[in-house]
Amino acid sequence: MNSAFIDFMRIRFLTMLAYRVNYYSGILIYTLNIGVYYFTWQAIYGSSGELGGFTAAQMTTYIAVSWMARAFYFNNLDREIAADIRDGSIAIQFIRPINYVMVKMMQGLGEGIFRFLLLMIPGMIIAILLFPVELPTAPSAWIGFLVMLFFSFLINSQINVITGLAAFFVENNEGMMRMKRVVVDLFSGLIIPISLYPGWMSAVMKVLPFQAITYLPGSVFTGRVEGTGIWNVLGIQVFWFAVLLLPMVLIWRKARKRLFVQGG
Amino acid sequence: MYYMGLIWEYLKNYMKTRLTYRADFWVEILSDLLFQATNLIFIFVVFRHTDNLGGWSESEVLFVYGYFMVPYGIFSCFINLWGFSERYIVKGEMDRILTRPAHNLFQILLENVDPPALVGSFIGLIIMIFSGAEIGLVLEWWHIPALIILALSSVMIYAGIYTTLTSLSFYSDAPTGILPLMYNIQGYGRYPVTIYNRAIQVLLTWIIPFAFVGIYPAALFLERSEMHRMALLTPVMGLVFGSVGLLLWNYGVKRYRGAGS
Numbered sequence: 001m002n003s004a005f006i007d008f009m010r011i012r013f014l015t016m017l018a019y020r021v022n023y024y025s026g027i028l029i030y031t032l033n034i035g036v037y038y039f040t041w042q043a044i045y046g047s048s049g050e051l052g053g054f055t056a057a058q059m060t061t062y063i064a065v066s067w068m069a070r071a072f073y074f075n076n077l078d079r080e081i082a083a084d085i086r087d088g089s090i091a092i093q094f095i096r097p098i099n100y101v102m103v104k105m106m107q108g109l110g111e112g113i114f115r116f117l118l119l120m121i122p123g124m125i126i127a128i129l130l131f132p133v134e135l136p137t138a139p140s141a142w143i144g145f146l147v148m149l150f151f152s153f154l155i156n157s158q159i160n161v162i163t164g165l166a167a168f169f170v171e172n173n174e175g176m177m178r179m180k181r182v183v184v185d186l187f188s189g190l191i192i193p194i195s196l197y198p199g200w201m202s203a204v205m206k207v208l209p210f211q212a213i214t215y216l217p218g219s220v221f222t223g224r225v226e227g228t229g230i231w232n233v234l235g236i237q238v239f240w241f242a243v244l245l246l247p248m249v250l251i252w253r254k255a256r257k258r259l260f261v262q263g264g
Numbered sequence: 265m266y267y268m269g270l271i272w273e274y275l276k277n278y279m280k281t282r283l284t285y286r287a288d289f290w291v292e293i294l295s296d297l298l299f300q301a302t303n304l305i306f307i308f309v310v311f312r313h314t315d316n317l318g319g320w321s322e323s324e325v326l327f328v329y330g331y332f333m334v335p336y337g338i339f340s341c342f343i344n345l346w347g348f349s350e351r352y353i354v355k356g357e358m359d360r361i362l363t364r365p366a367h368n369l370f371q372i373l374l375e376n377v378d379p380p381a382l383v384g385s386f387i388g389l390i391i392m393i394f395s396g397a398e399i400g401l402v403l404e405w406w407h408i409p410a411l412i413i414l415a416l417s418s419v420m421i422y423a424g425i426y427t428t429l430t431s432l433s434f435y436s437d438a439p440t441g442i443l444p445l446m447y448n449i450q451g452y453g454r455y456p457v458t459i460y461n462r463a464i465q466v467l468l469t470w471i472i473p474f475a476f477v478g479i480y481p482a483a484l485f486l487e488r489s490e491m492h493r494m495a496l497l498t499p500v501m502g503l504v505f506g507s508v509g510l511l512l513w514n515y516g517v518k519r520y521r522g523a524g525s
Contacts, residue, residue: 176295
């Protein structure tokens, strides 16, 4: 059983490897995004030394590491699931003695490992060469960040699976998937760190799961959160991971009862 | 005339398919608006921490964003080549298109029209009016014809860039990674390009000229004289990039061979 899951992961990794040319442009995309946000924030900082608890140097590091984290945790599980539901191939999954959601998560992980090795690491090296990124020196920051990165992946994939499974209920969930993408990019702190939002908005974002995807690991990596604080933010991630399991399982259970294949 | 009739038929068809998924139609409009809102939120949050961005005030940046939304809405409505390679080449639908008399690109664009995107253009106009009033801009006779010409030129630039990139799929099998790249970059043309370093400025002006879909044309209305020359260049850039896109496309179609599916 477990080896089957490992195989799903391995096969996805190998599939990605076969199409790796696409990822060279991916590195360019992410570097360019970092570049543009870097210059925009430079202009915003102007002469002021600190905004929302971030120094200009920390902001550069935060932008670089946030985009690179996204290069790792990003996946299209929502689209894959929605496509399976729409063309009816999900019916086959029902009769397999293996949990479909787990299969998808493992495939996502296979893709994640691929993205980590061929997109995030090379992209980060280029970003360090091009922009004044300050790498943390404390080993706890590195270990904490890597562990948190894994949870970013888990939480983001859970949200993707939930959005994808929504296709069971709304037939065509293209709009929902787009909305999810926007919400994740904005509320996770990728575009603006959460501490820079006005008080009430950051208060709202702090009770939502999205900050666990980008903002919290980014805070550890930039050294804004250190020492025992790392355990606290990791705790928030574990909490959201556990909480999100619930809707994922519930929707999957409910969905199986209302399969409605549209052609295929 | 023949083409006008086709547009009408395709729009009728569009409405029929969309009404099958009525709820999604509204969700899509909502998600488009939310996407625009994220950019506005970015501007609002940023200006809570600074009073200018490279010498441009909050109202000016908002105005530029309003302008940016107008051609962007028209572009997203009429020029949607997102899944081209997948749908037309891999699945072989291009064969069907090529057996018909109307120009192939025209048919493909019409099959993928997305009228809800136009809502964005209207909101862009509203943003322009409000932020323009805040700056104290007065409507002059040439504003409206200028807006129409500039917005259409901006649409041509988008069209040129995206048809060029999409026509690459006639030459190579999977260039899909490039489209998301453009998608990410196009938004940067709406910030004052002078804040970027020289390389990015040149990139956004001459190579993938997204500065001409936002900051340069908007500068004309804002009376930022330093960018006037660039603003007046917008129609030229539109013509150049639009023609290059169409030429490469036509040339690519000639090389097209069915995928055999």
